[in-house]
Amino acid sequence: AxxxxxxxxxxxxxxxxxxxxxxxxxxxxxxxxxxxxxxxxxxxxxxxxxxxxxxxxxxxxxxxxxxxxxxxxxxxxxxxxxxxxxxxxxxxxxxxxxxxxxxxxxxxxxxxxxxxxxxxxxxxxxxxxxxxxxxxxxxxxxxxxxxxxxxxxxxxxxxxxxxxxxxxxxxxxxxxxxxxxxxxxxxxxxxxxxxxxxxxxxxxxxxxxxxxxxxxxxxxxxMSPERAINQGVRVGEVVARARHEVTVALERPVGEGDTLEIRTVLPTDAGADVPARWPLVPCPADGAAGERLRVRCKRRVEPGSAVYLTAS
Structure with a gap:
C-alpha cells in the first residue's frame, strides 16, 4: 500500500x-x-x-x-x-x-x-x-x-x-x-x-x-419508516386532477424524461384495495419553477400530494 x-x-x-x-x-x-x-x-x-x-x-x-x-x-x-x-x-x-x-x-x-x-x-x-x-x-x-x-x-x-x-x-x-x-x-x-x-x-x-x-x-x-430506497427531492405539488392526468405546480425546475414520484394523499373514500405505494411517472416536458405542468398519471391521486424528483 x-x-x-x-x-x-x-x-x-x-x-x-x-x-x-x-x-x-x-x-x-x-x-x-x-x-x-x-x-x-x-x-x-x-x-x-x-x-x-x-x-x-x-x-x-x-x-x-x-x-x-x-x-x-x-x-x-x-x-x-x-x-x-x-x-x-x-x-x-x-x-x-x-x-x-x-x-x-x-x-x-x-x-x-x-x-x-x-x-x-x-x-x-x-x-x-x-x-x-x-x-x-x-x-x-x-x-x-x-x-x-x-x-x-x-x-x-x-x-x-x-x-x-x-x-x-x-x-x-x-x-x-x-x-x-x-x-x-x-x-x-x-x-x-x-x-x-x-x-x-x-x-x-x-x-x-x-x-x-x-x-x-x-x-x-x-428513522426512515416509509422505505429504504432513494427519497429524491421535492419539486412541486399536485394542484388539480383529471382523468389519467394531474396538474403539478412546480417549485423547482424539472426536465423531460425525469422520473417524478407523486406522494399520494389518499382520499377519505379510498378502498382497502387501493395500493399504498407512490406512483412513479415520467416528466413529459421541461418545466421551470413557478410553471404548471400536466402529467399523465393513471392512479387516482389527490390535490395536495407532494411531487418528488427521484431520477434525472
Whole structure:
C-alpha cells in the first residue's frame, strides 16, 4: 500500500496499529471509527500509545461532543454525510449474525433496511404502529447547516460515507461540501445559497435526511419508516386532477424524461384495495419553477400530494 502511494493507513485494531508503527514508521496512521473513539482521553491514548495522527470518531456524536474531542489537540475526522447505522458506528454485528457477512470487514448486507413485523407480547401490532415495516432503517446524515459549528469546533477533516456509491454520487456530494467549505472561508453561505446546496445534495441517493445526532438527539426523527430506497427531492405539488392526468405546480425546475414520484394523499373514500405505494411517472416536458405542468398519471391521486424528483 505504501509503495502504491497510499497517504495513510486506516486501522481499527490496536495490536496491528502498534505493529505498523514499528514496521512502517514513515506511513501515517489514522484510527478507524471502528475503534470507538468518543472522548478526548481516548484520542490522546490513541495518539500516545498507537501513534495515531488522526482519529475518525463515531457518527453518533453531537457538535458539543466533537468540540470536546477536538480540544484534545489530536486531529479529528468527523462524518458529515451519508448513511448512518442502526447500531453504534463500527460495532454492528447484525449482518454477520444474520447472513455471515461482517459490516466491520466492509461486507454489510444492510439487514436494517429490510421490513420487519412489530409484535407486542407475541401479538402483531396495528398497521398504524408500523405502517411500512421499516422499523430499523435510519435516514442519512446531512451536516450542511452545521458546517460553521464543526469548523469552529476544530474538526480537521470531514468524512463522507460512500460504501457502494457510484461515481456520480461521489462527484456531486464531494463537490457540494467542497463548495460549502469554500464559501465558509469567504464569509459563509447565505440562506438561499445553503438551500441550493442542500437541494443539490438531495439529487444524489438519500433515504431522507437527518441532523439529529449533531443536535444531540436520537429519537424517531432519525428513522426512515416509509422505505429504504432513494427519497429524491421535492419539486412541486399536485394542484388539480383529471382523468389519467394531474396538474403539478412546480417549485423547482424539472426536465423531460425525469422520473417524478407523486406522494399520494389518499382520499377519505379510498378502498382497502387501493395500493399504498407512490406512483412513479415520467416528466413529459421541461418545466421551470413557478410553471404548471400536466402529467399523465393513471392512479387516482389527490390535490395536495407532494411531487418528488427521484431520477434525472
Amino acid at each position: 505504501r509503495d502504491a502511494g497510499a497517504d495513510a493507513l486506516i486501522v481499527a485494531d490496536a495490536g496491528l496499529a502498534r505493529l505498523l508503527r514499528e514496521e512502517l514508521p514513515d506511513l501515517e496512521l489514522h484510527l478507524s471509527t471502528q475503534a470507538g473513539v468518543m472522548s478526548a482521553r481516548a484520542a490522546l491514548l490513541a495518539a500516545r500509545e498507537l501513534g495515531a495522527a488522526r482519529v475518525t470518531c463515531a457518527r453518533e456524536l453531537s457538535v458539543g461532543a466533537l468540540e470536546a474531542l477536538c480540544a484534545s489537540g489530536v486531529p479529528v475526522e468527523a462524518f458529515c454525510h451519508g448513511a448512518i447505522c442502526v447500531s453504534y458506528s463500527g460495532a454492528c454485528a447484525f449482518s454477520a449474525l444474520r447472513r455471515g457477512r461482517s459490516a466491520n470487514r466492509g461486507a454489510c448486507t444492510q439487514p436494517c433496511r429490510l421490513p420487519y413485523r412489530l409484535e407486542r407480547d407475541g401479538a402483531p401490532a396495528s398497521e398504524a404502529e408500523a405502517p411500512s415495516g421499516r422499523l430499523l432503517c435510519p435516514r442519512d446524515l446531512l451536516s450542511l447547516r452545521h458546517l460553521p459549528a464543526l469548523v469552529r469546533a476544530g474538526v480537521a477533516a470531514l468524512k463522507i460515507e460512500g460504501r457502494m456509491k457510484n461515481p456520480d454520487y461521489v462527484w456531486n456530494v464531494v463537490g457540494c461540501y467542497r463548495a460549502a467549505l469554500d464559501a465558509l472561508a469567504e464569509g459563509g453561505l447565505d440562506g438561499e445559497a445553503e438551500e441550493e446546496v442542500a437541494f443539490r445534495l438531495g439529487m444524489s441517493f438519500n433515504r431522507g435526511f437527518t441532523d439529529a445526532y449533531l443536535r444531540g438527539g436520537s429519537g424517531p426523527e432519525l
